[in-house]
Amino acid sequence: MGQAENLTVLTLDKKPDFVESAFIQDIMQRAVIYIKAGYPVHLSGPAGAGKTALAMHVAAQLNRQVILIHGDDEFGSSDLVGENNGYRSTKLIDNYVHSVIKKEESVSKQWVDNRLTSACKYGYTLIYDEFTRSRPEANNVLLSVLEERLLVLPNVQVGEGYLKVHPKFNAIFTSNPEEYAGVHKTQDALIDRMITLKLDHHDAETEIAITQAKSGLPLKQAQAIVGMIREFRTIGVNNARPTIRACIMLARIVAMRGGVVDASDAMFRKMCHDVVNIDCVKVSHDSQAFGLDRLNAIIDKFCTAVVKPMLVPVPDPEIQILKQKRGRRSACA
Numbered sequence: 001m002g003q004a005e006n007l008t009v010l011t012l013d014k015k016p017d018f019v020e021s022a023f024i025q026d027i028m029q030r031a032v033i034y035i036k037a038g039y040p041v042h043l044s045g046p047a048g049a050g051k052t053a054l055a056m057h058v059a060a061q062l063n064r065q066v067i068l069i070h071g072d073d074e075f076g077s078s079d080l081v082g083e084n085n086g087y088r089s090t091k092l093i094d095n096y097v098h099s100v101i102k103k104e105e106s107v108s109k110q111w112v113d114n115r116l117t118s119a120c121k122y123g124y125t126l127i128y129d130e131f132t133r134s135r136p137e138a139n140n141v142l143l144s145v146l147e148e149r150l151l152v153l154p155n156v157q158v159g160e161g162y163l164k165v166h167p168k169f170n171a172i173f174t175s176n177p178e179e180y181a182g183v184h185k186t187q188d189a190l191i192d193r194m195i196t197l198k199l200d201h202h203d204a205e206t207e208i209a210i211t212q213a214k215s216g217l218p219l220k221q222a223q224a225i226v227g228m229i230r231e232f233r234t235i236g237v238n239n240a241r242p243t244i245r246a247c248i249m250l251a252r253i254v255a256m257r258g259g260v261v262d263a264s265d266a267m268f269r270k271m272c273h274d275v276v277n278i279d280c281v282k283v284s285h286d287s288q289a290f291g292l293d294r295l296n297a298i299i300d301k302f303c304t305a306v307v308k309p310m311l312v313p314v315p316d317p318e319i320q321i322l323k324q325k326r327g328r329r330s331a332c333a
């Protein structure tokens with residue numbers, strides 16, 4: 001069986017900007033223990049809860065190479081396992097006795113492994129991100145991989161038609177249970193074979209630490225940005241958005257502008273509006289959407305007099321002209 005040519009196997013190192021707060025360590029330690037005990041782990045949580053970042057970090061702890069798959073509605077089981085892809089033709093010409101030529105020709109189907117097969121064969125760590133985006137039929141092949149540690153290879157005419165899973169193979173799954181667009185209900189049998197760790201948004205300290213790590217902003221500014229985003233998050237219907245991504249985006253933009261976090265700065269305020277997107281919280285009062293009012297109040301509450309823009313003197317055009325004239329006169333003298 002051949003290995004898919006375009007298969008990317010990753011070697012993950014611990015990222016220097018990955019924040020390991022007590023909150024994250026707690027989940028991470030449990031995930032590593034479960035995996036080492038031979039159980040796949042499923043990180044389930046809302047958008048931005050840090051599922052993918054944590055999956056990568058846990059995989060890096062396991063010191064095995066990693067295969068990454070993103071769930072996809074278009075997937076069939078061959079996208080996970082592999083398929084017969086083309087034919088291999090071999091020709092043997094035997095002219096050992098010069099007066100006799102013997103020719104043998106054979107054509108066989110060429111099997112190409114896909115990512116799950118390679119992970120099972122070589123004992124890689126599989127990260128199957130957003131696996132509920134794939135249809136349950138495509139994921140069925142995982143049932144025997146996780147339970148009997150056998151990968152059944154469809155349409156294989158040679159060999160046993162199945163592959164014994166490498167003892168070091170392990171798997172981390174992620175999914176968002178709140179997503180309803182483009183996801184499928186997972187079969188109970190699959191969920192039953194994994195240990196599900198429910199994640200929620202990080203605690204405030206962790207969000208501040210992540211915001212700082214990703215933007216390089218000082219503590220004071222990161223606290224103001226995270227405080228503002230977290231408060232805005234609480235007024236929504238399901239408290240899911242804005243996520244940590246909004247904190248990181250705004251913090252990076254602020255860092256690029258020299259660290260200005262100031263409600264009285266018109267540019268800063270507009271940027272908060274652009275990043276936060278008031279539509280993500282559907283709050284209304286007397287049929288009037290009042291997300292915008294709330295956001296303005298929250299910006300004032302968290303971002304007043306945190307860091308003001310430096311006052312740079314604006315050059316007076318008349319003084320500039322006088323200076324130029326004086327310069328020209330002294331050059332002529």
Ligand SMILES: Nc1ncnc2c1ncn2[C@@H]1O[C@H](COP(=O)(O)OP(=O)(O)OP(=O)(O)O)[C@@H](O)[C@H]1O
Nearest residue numbers: 017018019046047048049050051052053176210244
């Ligand atoms: N512990 C952490 N340290 C540093 N950055 C983190 C950490 N956790 C999450 N992040 C960052 O927060 C952002 C969101 O995290 P991530 O993409 O893992 O979330 P997710 O739950 O997979 O989201 P989605 O469901 O939308 O894909 C990313 O920019 C990620 O790098």
